[in-house]
Amino acid sequence: MRALNIAATGMAAQQTNVDVISNNIANMNTIGYKKQEAEFEDLLYEDIKRPGAQSSDTGSVVPTGIQLGSGVSTASVYRITTQGTLTNTGNQLDLAINGRGYFQVLLPSGETAYTRAGNFSVNDTGVLVTSDGYTVLPQTTIPQTATAVTISSSGQIQVSLPGQVATSQVGQLQLATFANEAGLQAMGSNLFLQSGSSGAPVTGAPNSTGFGAIQQGYTEASNVDSVTEISNLIIAQRAYEMNSKVVTTADQMLQTTNTMKS
């Protein structure tokens, strides 16, 4: 009876589903986190009776045929890149992107990573870095004597220096956008890498056409909606239970057969 194996694939798929949901819930308070969803697809079908096969010598054909499926598998785990809500932190180096785009980050390996998490700080040499200490590109140095840092919605970084009335510009932030954001490869620590399906990055100044605006003093909360996740969890659990019912039914039928010869 293939029902046993089919139900097993269903249970495995729902386990993946619960894994993905639990990761979303665990990252509910991660800055810039984008929720994920598991996507399923049906497995191969076996033709028991081909549609269109001849059913008699006179040329009548089987109208629909019989194809028995063999269950389900996880096709992909998919990222939903909608905007998260902006939370006021008051920290002058906390930046949120309102709209499309990613901050560019230089990894120690020399590669460029992309992130929506704008909780930046300065390191010992005054360079703007991420919470992991990676340089934000294009590299900006904030003078040690600066009394205040102002970052405009279009990404201009201006500092007030003691004894100067006018602010001076020390840098300009650049954002990167991708044709297919969902195709970016997550590498943990809120960072993403370009992948074959994301397309090449297109960089530009914030608040220009096609790019989001920078909000200083804010961070972008995750786009995880707790109510949706909990209801998804319930749905996944029920689906798991239903697959286990198939196992029970198949088992009962086999049991019935076993008791036939008394």
Add this chain to the structure above:
Amino acid sequence: MDNALYVGLSRQVVLQRMLDVAANNIANQDTIGFKVEQLMSHTYPMSPPSSPGVSLATVNYVQDASLARDFSQGEVSQTGNPYDLALQGNGFFTVQTASGPQYTRDGRFTLDAQNEIVDKDGDPVLSAAGSPIVIDPTKGPPLIAKDGTISQTGVNGQLVALGKVAVVQFANLSALTKQGSNLYADNSGQIPTPAANTTLEQGFVEHSNVKAVAEVTNLIQISRAYERMQDLMTSTQDLSSKAIDTLAGTQ
């Protein structure tokens, strides 16, 4: 006398297959665009060998005849992804696979490195003109209208049309065969026509049309019917052993 055993057996084989189909429905309840299936059975009449002068009644066996697929609309839910498309109506998307064009209701598409709209296996989604759809990555995310027209915002804010997503329909839906990976193939040679009364929803996906309650009820029915057949076969067995005992006793 043994006929009753074979009739019971034929029913049990069909019931096992019905369980396989129900199991596949339940396993795929969260598969995007999955359509629920049901095994149809029919009677298979056979006349038992008859002696001259004695005509015996026809014995009706059970045989699985065909698979009925319910193509009714699945629930649609919002994802917000610009490349997620849900079909409302009886149309299909066309995907160019290695083994020719195949059809799907699963509209979770992405872009590949060539900026073509592809399905999750990387096969290009075809336009109404029969070619892959290429997106300009320097422009904003595409807008896909209800009729499938794709457009992108150009530099000067003007909408540039890029073509139209092919949505086709078939005269004979039951001739389609499932290929796995949410794809259907058509081997009957019918020509797909542009779907009428089908609209596209961008940022939405269509869930399976599996109804949990119906499937669980199905499971109960299958297992009870299987048991009933077993009872019938056991009593047939009892009958023949009783006959043997009684006939042996008369000697």
